[in-house]
Amino acid sequence: MRIPRRALFAWAAGLLVGCNGGGDGDAVVTISTPATSSLLTTPTVAPTPAPPPEIVTSADTIFQAGASIVSVVGDLSGGAISFLNRTYQLTKGARSYYAVIPADADDPAGTHPMKVDFVLKNGSKGSMPYQLTIRKTAWTVDSITVGPQLAPLLDPKVQAAELAMLRGIYSQYTPEKLWDGSWALPIGGDVTTRFGEERSYNGAPVSGHHSGTDLGAASGTPVGATNSGRVAMARQVQLRGNMVILDHGGGLFSGYAHLSSFAVAEGEMVRQGDPLGFVGSTGLSTGAHLHWEMAAGAILVDPYRFTDGTNGF
Numbered sequence: 001m002r003i004p005r006r007a008l009f010a011w012a013a014g015l016l017v018g019c020n021g022g023g024d025g026d027a028v029v030t031i032s033t034p035a036t037s038s039l040l041t042t043p044t045v046a047p048t049p050a051p052p053p054e055i056v057t058s059a060d061t062i063f064q065a066g067a068s069i070v071s072v073v074g075d076l077s078g079g080a081i082s083f084l085n086r087t088y089q090l091t092k093g094a095r096s097y098y099a100v101i102p103a104d105a106d107d108p109a110g111t112h113p114m115k116v117d118f119v120l121k122n123g124s125k126g127s128m129p130y131q132l133t134i135r136k137t138a139w140t141v142d143s144i145t146v147g148p149q150l151a152p153l154l155d156p157k158v159q160a161a162e163l164a165m166l167r168g169i170y171s172q173y174t175p176e177k178l179w180d181g182s183w184a185l186p187i188g189g190d191v192t193t194r195f196g197e198e199r200s201y202n203g204a205p206v207s208g209h210h211s212g213t214d215l216g217a218a219s220g221t222p223v224g225a226t227n228s229g230r231v232a233m234a235r236q237v238q239l240r241g242n243m244v245i246l247d248h249g250g251g252l253f254s255g256y257a258h259l260s261s262f263a264v265a266e267g268e269m270v271r272q273g274d275p276l277g278f279v280g281s282t283g284l285s286t287g288a289h290l291h292w293e294m295a296a297g298a299i300l301v302d303p304y305r306f307t308d309g310t311n312g313f
């Protein structure tokens with residue numbers, strides 16, 4: 001059968017309209033014939049290639065349980081960083097895209113490759129190699145005796161369940177930077193137990209690492225936010241007692257445990273120094289103190305290193 005040329009065009013146009021009508025709904029379909037002479041008369045100008053992004057770190061050498069802020073400066077629209085078989089999304093900051101790259105307490109010391117995958121605003125993708133060095137941290141060791149009332153909390157199943165619950169929060173990712181500037185101590189007390197301490201409870205073998213920094217203070221001392229963020233959790237858990245967790249965006253969280261009571265509720269936005277609750281001794285605690293945690297990409301890191309300059313910021 002011979003079909004007139006005009007009819008064939010109308011039939012093809014109908015198919016196109018049908019396809020679009022099933023998708024976005026308000027899509028406008030325009031059909032135009034190509035201007036066959038444009039390639040001959042219009043000079044083509046090659047787009048200026050975007051300059052490659054630049055990697056800027058707060059530190060190229062960090063301690064076990066330390067962290068480096070890795071910024072990727074350029075015309076980016078996103079990307080991710082891989083380090084030690086873990087991947088961290090790049091988050092849009094004020095001047096660059098960044099990720100807080102943690103070293104786990106048990107990561108091996110040495111120089112390790114890091115890979116920065118990026119997407120430019122023009123849609124092109126690229127990858128850049130880099131490397132970070134991890135230095136060994138000397139962990140303190142302590143023996144702790146707890147009475148019969150707290151002894152049930154030493155059950156490894158209780159510890160594993162709470163850690164799993166916390167990891168569920170710490171592994172969340174908010175794609176916006178909610179923190180700004182430098183990090184502050186939540187209270188003015190002295191460090192009574194460092195992050196990472198290896199502990200023996202009631203004579204049992206030494207195991208694990210203390211998951212935060214303990215700061216000594218009198219019961220009732222107001223606990224301030226170490227930086228701005230959103231209250232991701234404010235409730236009682238078994239080991240950490242009354243606990244507040246702040247989401248600082250980009251996979252960074254801070255936790256405040258053993259509180260006597262709360263001053264915030266879940267979902268609230270807070271600024272640095274805002275009271276979150278009050279020092280207490282709830283949960284697995286033998287006296288009033290603040291247990292302060294930080295997690296980056298669900299890896300627990302030493303919060304004190306966010307304030308003493310050893311992370312390079």
Ligand SMILES: [Zn+2]
Pocket residue numbers: 193210211212213214290291292
């Ligand atoms: Zn503690």
